Each structure stands twice: as C-alpha cells, then as structure tokens.
Amino acid sequence: MRKFVLLFRMDIARKEAQPTRKQMETYMQQWIRWIDEIADNDQLANGGNHFSLQGRVLKPNNEVIETPHVADNNSVAGYIIVLAKNIDEATKIAKKCPILNGRNTSVEIRETATP
Secondary structure (H helix, E strand, O other): OEEEEEEEEEOOOOHHHOOOHHHHHHHHHHHHHHHHHHHHOOOEEEEEEEOOOOOOEEEOOOEEEOOOOOEOOEEEEEEEEEEEOOHHHHHHHHOOOHHHHOOOOEEEEEEOOOO
C-alpha cells in the first residue's frame, strides 16, 4: 500500500462561511463515521490534523504575510494520510469526505514521496 495525503481546503477567512454550532455538530458526526470507515478498512495511516485559522507565509526578500495562504477564498484546513493501492483508490476514499458537502471546499490528493 502507498501513502496518500488528503488535504482539506475550505474558506477559513470569511466569518459568514464558518459553520454554525449546529452545522458543526452534524459535520463532526459525518466526519467520525467517515474516518471510522477508513480505519475499519485498515486504510488510515498515522498522521493528520486540523489546522488553526492563524498562520504565516514567508516569501523571498523577507516578505512575511500574517495569514495562511488563501486562494479562491479557501485555505488548507487540515489533512489525513490514507493507505491505498493507487491514486484511484485514494480518490475513491476522498470522494466520501464530508467536507465536500460544503461550499467552496475541496480535497486534494497527493502521494507521499517516500513510503
């Protein structure tokens, strides 16, 4: 099995894009079911986390941006690492991610460079 990182992107910048407490409860229930399914299939690797809303980007010539990188009003919100035979199998896992039920969200799938 190969390792693939699933990067979760969502709008972290605009307050109106943040889920309500009730929506967050629903999302977390869906998230736990999805993660449990991956773990039950022995496809959840060690590693993964949710990121804070704060961050910093460093650029050449000592340029410092005091926010995470945001493009198209979204930024990386977290990641998990899954085990899959190939990118197609990793994509099949990612397609069930509950974050895709939101607006302006995405899951990026990247194979790790080392096993």
